Amino acid sequence: MTGFNFENYEGDDYNYSYSTDLPLILPDSAPCRPESLDINKYAVVVIYALVFLLSLLGNSLVMLVILYSRVGRSVTDVYLLNLAMADLLFALTLPIWATSKAKGWIFGTPLCKVVSLLKEVNFYSGILLLACISMDRYLAIVHATRTLTQKRHWVKFICIGIWALSLVLALPIFIFRRAIHPPYSSPVCYEDMGANTTKWRMVMRVLPQTFGFLLPLLVMLFCYGLTLRTLFAAHMGQKHRAMRVIFAVVLVFLLCWLPYNLVLVADTLMRARVIAETCERRNDIGRALDATEILGFLHSCLNPLIYVFIGQKFRHGLLKIMAIHGLISKEYLVKDGRPSFVGSSSGNTSTTL
Template identity: 40%
Template sequence: MRLYSFFQVNIVRKKVSCNVFKLEIDTSLLKVLVAGESQKKGSLFASRHFVRHKVFCCGGDTTMTDLNVSSLSKFEMDDFSSIYEELNFTYNYTEFILDPDTQPCGTFTFPDAVMITVCVFYVLIFLLAIPGNVVVGVVISMNRRTMTPSDFYLLNLAVADILLAVTLPFWAASVTVGWVFGDGLCKIVTVLQELSFYSSILFLTCICVDRYMVIVRALEARRANRLMASWGVCAAVWAIGALLSLPGLFSSSFPSKNFTLYVCAEQYDPKSADEWRLSTRILRHTLGFLLPLAIMVPCYGITIQRLLHIRGGFQRQRAMRVIVFVVGAFLLCWMPYHVTVMTDTFFRAKIVPYKCPERMAVDQAMFGTQSLGLLHSCINPVLYAFVGKKFRRRLGQVMKKMGLKERGSASRSSRSSLSSEITSTVM
């Protein structure tokens, strides 16, 4: 009813001179308001006929009240009341303004030349790592009588590097054509990479502790059956590495953000993705980097300090040099990646505020530092060959046994004393 009275007031306010055109507009408004009410067309026709008749019969200046519009019959008002409920509604709306700080950051793609370079880089690492670590394994294995616990740990470290190198052809292909190997291989390759990473850092920690026991706590080292214990330690390391690599089973193949290529990466349930990612990252940082680093730094510090204060320490420092280089190479290769992943973890956990430029910079850094970490799989054999004088001599002996090198003067027999054990087969 309120709509009808509003229409009536508007008509009364106007003064016209028998303006049929204006009145026809008003009556056409009535037609619009009751359109679709076919059962009430008779009422509409009657009201329009009544109004038109009054206009044609009027004369001179007159007001709309003279037209007696207010005397429209009650059935006309009932017509409006029947559709009023349909027209009377309330529309609530809220204005939404996009906050650029909360929007997903845009994707960044490396140029094709960069991706091809990375692909070639991975292939070269693979070609160096496989034969290099196989040679290390052969040299250590063929000197079982003089093998020390550190040698046994280095042998297992070579196996871990081989496992990492085996995954490189898959990653090389993925950076150019995307992940085309399916979900199954995505999980297997990711687990192997994680297993290699954790076992490598744990074996390096074992080597560090063994060097500490031999040099700083020599008497206890003599009493203990360290070689037999090293077998159990290695089995425990592989078991721990396998357990820590299980989150790699969450990896799967899915389209990238721009839907151009498939990628192999972690994919969690969206409802619990942040919690899973944060927990696995904390586990990775703590057990895979911070805790081993907290053990290695003081152990090597005390060991080197002890070597500087004992007779013949300089000769033994030369033996320690290979171990220091091996640990240093691991830190140089993997520390940048860990720092970058920690930064990414802080961003995702909203511990550190960030904007899109910082987010994209971290993503690019993770890609670059991961490539540097993969380089570690071929570095150790190079270090043994160039730094380990005893390793080169042992390698020559192996080549003679295999007929790859002419037999020369007999090599010096290996001493079985503790001093010889400090140097080990490789160093």
């Protein structure tokens, strides 16, 4: 068992299932017997494979279009470039997660730490980048602040700060995750925190969820609430259109990741004995974590689809690249607009989508 000591874990730790396929428990070793998610593991593997292919293709094209359009690139475009980069890095780990669903964790501790780190960094950088986009739109539309939103060098430092903060928030997972070989079960990639595992896991959840999810979510709600009020009050039809992509990206992110985080909150409250703990509730939360994690993984391939179906400027930029390289005729190019596919950061103007 490579030095892993099961005696360090409190009894209640064996009764939970976390999206990492916790070891099965003998009926007489715990008061509650965990139940697995009623989804064929090979169906999950197929889903992960499709998400991997779509994310790899889509996010690569998004990065190509934004990097190619240097002249018309806005502040928001830079944030979306980093968002696509985070999704692409995470997508590279999906084949590993898919294999672990089918065969258990067979990749050892180093890869366990790396892929777990990338998963956490993808989530935290995603919501922090969206929070920065909301602040950029708020300053540009509500306060018509040109200076802050148009200085590109500030955006670079902000993005570096976001990546650094995401790494810090994900660091506990990187430190404590390792390959574990429990008896009577397949290997798993799971936290090994020694004594007081339950207490430390509570800390690992509450702090990152507060600073990496709840606070950015409140910032987005505040900024977009005031931004929408300003747009509707001023009857700015053009800016309404220019905000469609951003609102769609935020909405899809919340639909994919909010359920998983709400289930984590429920599980944390149960562990803290704030809500009653029963065998049925334990198993329901375990199944919910498995199901909502699949939804969260699906997010990594959805943003490029939003740009294709809603973002006219993204389609224009992609067609322009294809036309330059002779892949399509120039007649197919969209004649209006420039390569920036989200909108200007100007306080008074905003390009249409």
